[in-house]
Amino acid sequence: MNNNEKKLHHLLHRTGFGPTPELIDRFSGMAIPDVQKEIFSDAEIIQDLTIIPRPDTNDKGEVRPLKVVVLVLKSQKEKELLNLAWIDRMAVAQAMLREKMTMFWHNHFATSANFGWLMQVQHNLLRKHALGNFATMLHEISKDPAMILWLNNQENKKDAPNENFAREVMELFTLGEGNGYSENDIKQAARAFTGWAVNKKGEFEFREKDHDDGEKELFGKKGNFGGEDIINMLLEKEQVSIFIARKIYKWFVNHEVDEERVDELAKKFRSSKYDISDLMQYIFSSSWFYDEENIGCNIVTPVELIVRLKKLCKLEVDDQQMLALQQVLGQTLFLPPNVAGWKPGRAWINSTSLVQRMHLPKAMLDSGTARLNKRPAFEEQNNGKPAADEKVKVKTEWKLLVDHFTKKSDAELTEAIIDFLILSPNDRIDRQLIEKNIDASNRERRVITTIAAVMQTPEFQIV
């Protein structure tokens, strides 16, 4: 692979879900800045997910209340539907960078409220601002109904403040744990957010009677602050740009953070008044982004892996199994492990998840079967029904990939496939072992089984 090809592959991994025959055909031979321009132009497309209908309402437009148990069950199913629809979307979306950024923000503002329709509203809000302005996004997500319910601001009232949102907006969304705020700042900020609630129509509502309009003192200032004032005070802090830039660096450049680069990015982010698109363009056009150490260095996230396989060979399993697969790999969309979201990097890897990651390509051969735990329905899980080991039907199509390697001779094939699929240092890949394990009975089988074998290397998990 020449240097320009390597850069292109790297860019496609970071801005989307890796190279595919289609993307390589489209971009090969183009200068990297021109490719980048096209990727950002594609990302302008904003297409909402609209899979969950608005719940039943009465004549005042109020959502009919449901029993807690029914609500939890219903929302669980709805979140699963959203999950599946989003996975499918990511696999076909032209706006791949927007989808990828939406996933970044879903992890940043990790929410899993018991209300599928509101989760969909939030999801579309994140997509809308994914490459927009962080300040605007922060203001809007703070008034987002799913967020308000998730972080208990609904219970945050003048007489009984609930500090959950005030704490997380500082700890997780803007400053980072222990970075420039005190327990008292949290208490004061919680008072400012009192009365921020969700009404029966599922919309944001400011409830004056629940709001504490007394004087608050925080961050060295005194005043009758409201929630918006707090968010603005936070956005004035330099630390916000550093915290967000560091996280973006982790997810889009390298899990191993280079603090000098982070400072450089933070400065850029501040000078553009939190323009996310501007920041991302800056990253992808920096020469250090293409340094050897930043290429093929990150462990691919479970969702990226699944989407990549869907894009490369149309991986399909039935709905419950797609959810089970995400569960085993450790990342179920709309079901983050906690408010802090998923941890990137080595946290993805454990005995079960690694074996499952490496087993999947083998299962994909011949549209074969994979061993997965058959996931009991949600109701049954709650009753402790054991997950049964079951062979799961996996569907795939290899034609796109087979055609892509038409011009390569049998002798060149393994190397060409490694070049196409692996970006990390690949000298440890045992070519002989791969060639010993493939089915060379005809050309098509040779290509398919070689691809599957290369996908079974640990190196394939690194992008």
Place this chain on the structure above:
Amino acid sequence: MSNYSRKDFIKLAGLVSASMLLPNFLRGNNKHAAKLINKLSLPQTNGNRLVVIQFSGGNDGLNTIVPFADDLYHSNRPGLGLSGAEIIKINDQLAFNNNLAGLADLHNEAHVALLNSVGYPNPNRSHFRSMDIWQSASDENKYLQTGWIGRWLDATCDPKNIKPHLALEMDETLSLALKGETMNGLAMRNPGRLELILKDPLMETIGEAWTPHDDDHHNVEYLHKTLAEVSKSAGYLHEHLFKHNAKAIYPQHAFGQQMKLVAELILADCETPVYYVSLPGFDTHAAQKDHQNKQLKVYGDTMKAFAQDMKDSGLWNNTLVMTFSEFGRRVKQNASKGTDHGTANVMMFAGGSLKKNGALNAAPDLSDLDNGDLKFKVDFRQVYATVMQNWLGANSEIILGNSFPTLDFV
């Protein structure tokens, strides 16, 4: 740990602790000695095994071990409080929820200990955060990336001979509790999953090809190393799985079946000293009684079956089962016949060689509350220190990063 005598063990332990002076004959071709040295890469727990049971969701301790004699208990919980035939008395203050009949039977044999009011300062009522605190054994205001069992592996295992199955979690994914700095435990919900690696020549060969490097900095190296470890443990566990059938009857509930698997591994003389099993479903904000009772029955029945299998094989004296939850619940019931997130909670212990049994301390004081929640009397890390020090024979100060006074029930 059965192929050699305790005398051998002590002799060799002496040799290894002076490993700088390792005689040449042990390094070379003396097969017998090499085998024994290899054995010493195991943590030296004197054959003791620990099974940790996690009640996920915040179990209501007050309806588990019930302070039935306290009027405040009943006045705070009209309709939810337990009395009469719903309880099995332990002493004049405390009683088992009668769904724990299995555990109560073990208690009659002096094989159960109960520790009330366990918690930590400034309790966090978030499931996630509080669970992280319990699993990492951190201060309430510190965020650790490693867990107490993971750090026990770090402190006691030979880094050159990593065996993730020495701390085995019966789950899909590995909990923070079992993640260490350099070593991790192994998560195994379904043994079939691990067999995948053994039936796949490519995966197995790649795993076997790995040799230790000093530098596992790059993620490629890290994945190769993890695969090699898993591959080794998969082979080991495969040899020990389904060799012995547990004879007792376990509930047909995922938790019961996981504990059955633990029993079968122990019966097959698996070298794993620490097992970790979760029973979820304790987040009982509404209609608590039926739901919690069902969970406790599964737990109580499982405990009885598990103890029976251990007793029948003479292993109960070397077994300690410790049960905890991330927090207890509020004293006062809420408007939907449930309870909300609370603080301090009861911990339960079972085993054949407890030094003290029954209620180890006073019933929780319901008249002295902090904002409606129980005040903690025992720091949970005292319990960890006790278990590590007295039961697993490890240095708890290294593992917990602090010295905590130990208790005397094990």
